[in-house]
Amino acid sequence: MRKRVPFLDLSSIHRDLEDELVAAFRETMRTCRFIGGPMVEDFEKNFAGFCDTKHCIGVGSGTDALRFSLMASGVNPGDTVITVPNTFIATTEAISQAGAIVDFVDIDEQTYNMDPAKLAAYFETKCHIDNPTGRAVSARTGSQVAAVLPVHIYGQMADMDSIMDIADKYNAIVIEDACQAHGAEYFSAKTTRWRRAGSVGISAAFSFYPGKNLGACGEAGAVTTDNEEIARKIRMLRDHGQMKKYHHEMEGYNGRLDSVQAGILNIKLRRLSGWNEKRRRHAAYYRGLSGQTDGLVLPYEPPWSKAVYHLYIVRAPDRNGLQEYLARHGIETGLHYPLPLHLQKAYSAMGYKAGDFNVAEKASAQVLSLLMYPAITSEQQDYVIGTVKEFLSERRSVA
Numbered sequence: 001m002r003k004r005v006p007f008l009d010l011s012s013i014h015r016d017l018e019d020e021l022v023a024a025f026r027e028t029m030r031t032c033r034f035i036g037g038p039m040v041e042d043f044e045k046n047f048a049g050f051c052d053t054k055h056c057i058g059v060g061s062g063t064d065a066l067r068f069s070l071m072a073s074g075v076n077p078g079d080t081v082i083t084v085p086n087t088f089i090a091t092t093e094a095i096s097q098a099g100a101i102v103d104f105v106d107i108d109e110q111t112y113n114m115d116p117a118k119l120a121a122y123f124e125t126k127c128h129i130d131n132p133t134g135r136a137v138s139a140r141t142g143s144q145v146a147a148v149l150p151v152h153i154y155g156q157m158a159d160m161d162s163i164m165d166i167a168d169k170y171n172a173i174v175i176e177d178a179c180q181a182h183g184a185e186y187f188s189a190k191t192t193r194w195r196r197a198g199s200v201g202i203s204a205a206f207s208f209y210p211g212k213n214l215g216a217c218g219e220a221g222a223v224t225t226d227n228e229e230i231a232r233k234i235r236m237l238r239d240h241g242q243m244k245k246y247h248h249e250m251e252g253y254n255g256r257l258d259s260v261q262a263g264i265l266n267i268k269l270r271r272l273s274g275w276n277e278k279r280r281r282h283a284a285y286y287r288g289l290s291g292q293t294d295g296l297v298l299p300y301e302p303p304w305s306k307a308v309y310h311l312y313i314v315r316a317p318d319r320n321g322l323q324e325y326l327a328r329h330g331i332e333t334g335l336h337y338p339l340p341l342h343l344q345k346a347y348s349a350m351g352y353k354a355g356d357f358n359v360a361e362k363a364s365a366q367v368l369s370l371l372m373y374p375a376i377t378s379e380q381q382d383y384v385i386g387t388v389k390e391f392l393s394e395r396r397s398v399a
């Protein structure tokens with residue numbers, strides 16, 4: 001029988017935890033506290049502890065978390081927010097939905113994260129300084145750059161010291177898109193300590209979409225921050241602008257975290273560090289692919305980073321050929337992402353064209369995501385590694 005190696009397998013985790021997860025659901029049925037309540041508060045306390053922040057505010061999704069972070073942290077309608085083209089569209093949707101204007105800087109070729117040198121160049125060459133505020137005004141959008149939104153892509157943090165320094169210089173805030181980076185760490189030379197994803201920027205957004213390192217059994221997200229006022233505003237934004245029932249300080253949203261998901265997340269949070277360690281071990285095992293010629297590029301983890309490998313990305317010149325070959329051998333893979341945001345139809349009005357963000361474009365043509373989740377076995381990894389090597393040597397002999 002032909003082998004089938006799935007790209008993602010969520011079933012084994014849920015089989016192992018089934019009794020505990022069902023008990024959380026039963027508890028909710030018993031108390032009928034479906035939205036908010038002790039389970040949500042408990043999770044918020046625990047996740048803030050995990051991220052090393054003062055506050056965590058549970059919300060409906062990662063997209064809510066990003067949108068509320070932007071709105072509560074001081075980004076106003078019409079402001080410009082800078083992010084990267086190599087991300088999931090939710091990052092830029094949230095910026096637009098907060099009423100702000102998206103612009104991009106390119107990524108670093110080794111880490112696929114925001115390139116601080118490109119960010120500095122954006123401020124230096126594509127903006128002028130507005131004297132009263134000291135803020136940069138983008139020539140492209142015509143508005144003040146209020147925020148920089150780095151995305152800790154694939155589970156590895158962006159170079160936060162550099163990004164924070166550049167943003168500070170222009171009075172812009174930094175909000176982290178940590179939706180793929182639960183538990184990732186960054187060694188900050190500035191503060192001489194390891195910092196957790198979610199604890200460096202003024203606020204940060206997490207997604208608990210089921211396939212994430214910490215995933216709910218449905219939709220869920222959270223914002224982390226040390227800032228009391230931001231936390232307070234987000235608590236209002238997620239709940240129709242109210243702190244007290246039917247007393248609305250502002251218009252808000254229905255963006256609350258429900259109790260069943262919070263109960264489930266609490267149970268899984270206890271395992272998250274162990275699961276992340278397994279992902280790191282699997283990533284080390286994939287090093288068996290190294291030593292290949294033919295331009296196969298494995299993930300790069302700088303000395304200042306402890307990545308949690310939400311995704312395991314390799315780069316291959318004949319990416320499509322490799323993906324097809326693996327598929328023929330029953331190995332599922334993914335593409336994150338096949339088309340950078342500046343070339344998406346949704347953003348055609350921005351007027352960007354091919355060649356504008358070379359590194360992101362090259363990445364989108366070459367990246368391939370190999371399976372990565374705690375439950376993968378060494379047999380599965382051996383099979384993937386062997387099949388990739390087979391493809392490369394067949395190609396070599398044809399050449």
Ligand SMILES: Cc1ncc(COP(=O)(O)O)c(C=O)c1O
Binds near residue numbers: 062177206
């Ligand atoms: C980088 C990034 N940002 C934002 C999101 C949005 O999260 P959600 O799907 O929970 O709204 C995701 C989720 O896939 C993501 O990967």
